Amino acid sequence: xxxxxxxxxxxxxxxxxxxxxxxxxxxxxxxxxxxxxxxxxxxxxxxxxxxxxxxxxxxxxxxxxxxxxxxxxxxxxxx
Numbered sequence: 001x002x003x004x005x006x007x008x009x010x011x012x013x014x015x016x017x018x019x020x021x022x023x024x025x026x027x028x029x030x031x032x033x034x035x036x037x038x039x040x041x042x043x044x045x046x047x048x049x050x051x052x053x054x055x056x057x058x059x060x061x062x063x064x065x066x067x068x069x070x071x072x073x074x075x076x077x078x079x
Contacts, residue, residue, distance in 0.1 A: 010065050012052035
């Protein structure tokens, strides 16, 4: 699969969502950041180097990205 600008954009959006989750909702990350004398660099090291945030981003309807979000939001019962 060739890497296109659209795929790079999508990957950066997903990375931004991952970072947002870690900084806002993940209790382990929050605990680490609030710990006295915490090594902030070590806590933030797993974060992606390149990310993108766009307010209320929604992929084009019917696109592969929209299909991925649909599966993530409504997981199937496989068994």
